[in-house]
Amino acid sequence: MKRVARRISETPQKSFGMYQKAAALAGSGRDLIHLELGRPAADTPEHIKQATITAILAGDVHYSDLKGTASFRAALAEKLRNQNRMDVTPADILVTNGLTHASFAAFLALLDPGDEAILLDPFYPQHIGKIELAGAKPVFVTLDAADDFALKPELIEAAITERTRMIVLVNPVNPTGRVYSRTELEGLAELAIRRDLLLISDEVYEDMVYDGREHISIGALPGMAERTITAFAFTKSFAMDGWRLGYMVAPAWAMPGLLKITANDATHVNTFIQAGGRAAITGPSEVLAELVDHDRQKRDLVVRRLNQMPGVKCPSPQGAIYAFPDISAFGIPSQALAERILDEADVVVEAGSFYGQSGEGHLRVCFGSESLERLDEGMDRLSRFFNNLWDGRDGAPASEAKRGSA
Numbered sequence: 035m036k037r038v039a040r041r042i043s044e045t046p047q048k049s050f051g052m053y054q055k056a057a058a059l060a061g062s063g064r065d066l067i068h069l070e071l072g073r074p075a076a077d078t079p080e081h082i083k084q085a086t087i088t089a090i091l092a093g094d095v096h097y098s099d100l101k102g103t104a105s106f107r108a109a110l111a112e113k114l115r116n117q118n119r120m121d122v123t124p125a126d127i128l129v130t131n132g133l134t135h136a137s138f139a140a141f142l143a144l145l146d147p148g149d150e151a152i153l154l155d156p157f158y159p160q161h162i163g164k165i166e167l168a169g170a171k172p173v174f175v176t177l178d179a180a181d182d183f184a185l186k187p188e189l190i191e192a193a194i195t196e197r198t199r200m201i202v203l204v205n206p207v208n209p210t211g212r213v214y215s216r217t218e219l220e221g222l223a224e225l226a227i228r229r230d231l232l233l234i235s236d237e238v239y240e241d242m243v244y245d246g247r248e249h250i251s252i253g254a255l256p257g258m259a260e261r262t263i264t265a266f267a268f269t270k271s272f273a274m275d276g277w278r279l280g281y282m283v284a285p286a287w288a289m290p291g292l293l294k295i296t297a298n299d300a301t302h303v304n305t306f307i308q309a310g311g312r313a314a315i316t317g318p319s320e321v322l323a324e325l326v327d328h329d330r331q332k333r334d335l336v337v338r339r340l341n342q343m344p345g346v347k348c349p350s351p352q353g354a355i356y357a358f359p360d361i362s363a364f365g366i367p368s369q370a371l372a373e374r375i376l377d378e379a380d381v382v383v384e385a386g387s388f389y390g391q392s393g394e395g396h397l398r399v400c401f402g403s404e405s406l407e408r409l410d411e412g413m414d415r416l417s418r419f420f421n422n423l424w425d426g427r428d429g430a431p432a433s434e435a436k437r438g439s440a
Contacts, residue, residue, distance in 0.1 A: 074273035085313030102129025133267035143291035155390035211351020339413035344424035355402030362395035
């Protein structure tokens with residue numbers, strides 16, 4: 035019989051939102067400024083490329099350890115101990131094809147059909163499909179925009195049922211740019227321990243923090259190592275999105291199950307790119323510092339320009355590469371507004387509703403995906419769009435001063 039498995043037909047592919055709409059315009063000749071996709075604008079640093087080329091020329095082109103090369107995992111363990119304050123050895127680390135692969139393996143290895151996994155809304159949409167492929171059910175806990183999307187254990191506890199298996203955390207947060215405080219994480223850890231729940235912690239933006247804020251890995255908190263799977267990647271920090279290189283830290287009891295998934299779907303990660311990953315974390319620290327500082331400059335530009343536009347309010351993100359401006363003053367659903375911005379301004383942004391109920395009334399604007407010059411041009415286009423939209427409101431005085439055009 036010509037049919038796909040029910041686990042596929044019953045879990046339709048989640049949309050990629052405005053990215054798909056913009057991709058359909060490829061070849062149209064329109065000069066689109068892409069602020070929708072979390073893709074680094076920078077090139078991968080040269081020393082990382084060179085380490086990979088050297089590994090290829092040295093013949094590191096064959097099968098290697100299923101969990102990742104010994105030298106790479108040793109370097110990762112040292113990084114995790116020093117930077118993330120996690121008490122780990124190389125045996126606790128599994129190298130993966132990006133963070134997407136790590137989270138897929140974790141959901142498939144740890145969730146049974148009928149289990150529930152709690153996601154914080156606004157959420158990262160790609161986690162949903164993986165949970166559903168495992169036969170489990172995503173459950174959403176709505177955070178309050180008026181409270182800066184604070185992580186409150188009491189909201190999460192109200193959603194826990196007898197089927198709840200895990201809580202999914204993204205920190206720093208895509209799409210809001212929040213960096214959770216130690217107090218917030220300690221409250222979540224206490225809840226997980228008391229209710230005997232697992233944590234999947236997506237920390238792909240761990241290095242992208244600003245203004246002296248501290249990123250804390252929840253798996254490093256007391257009592258959490260045995261119940262936390264922490265996933266990392268080189269995608270954002272080192273502009274290595276096309277390399278598909280990530281890793282996870284897991285307790286010993288979970289590692290055989292995780293390895294059963296990864297060994298069967300990928301055997302192991304490409305051997306020679308692991309040399310590039312090792313070079314990234316053992317190379318000069320100023321390379322990463324410069325990449326992060328450049329994103330900070332772009333954040334400051336975007337937040338300043340957005341706050342000059344009528345009807346737009348944009349807090350400064352504490353981390354990640356996204357601004358999450360409030361556009362509720364226009365009374366237009368965020369998806370409809372994002373589509374109008376594409377059609378009328380040739381700028382691609384994502385609708386806040388793409389990230390859940392509490393994202394409505396917002397747009398997600400990626401400041402990491404274009405150069406400073408292109409970002410400035412994008413802000414010019416958005417400024418013209420929002421000024422015209424503000425002046426066109428019912429009852430708006432025609433003489434109302436325009437803002438943000440500079």
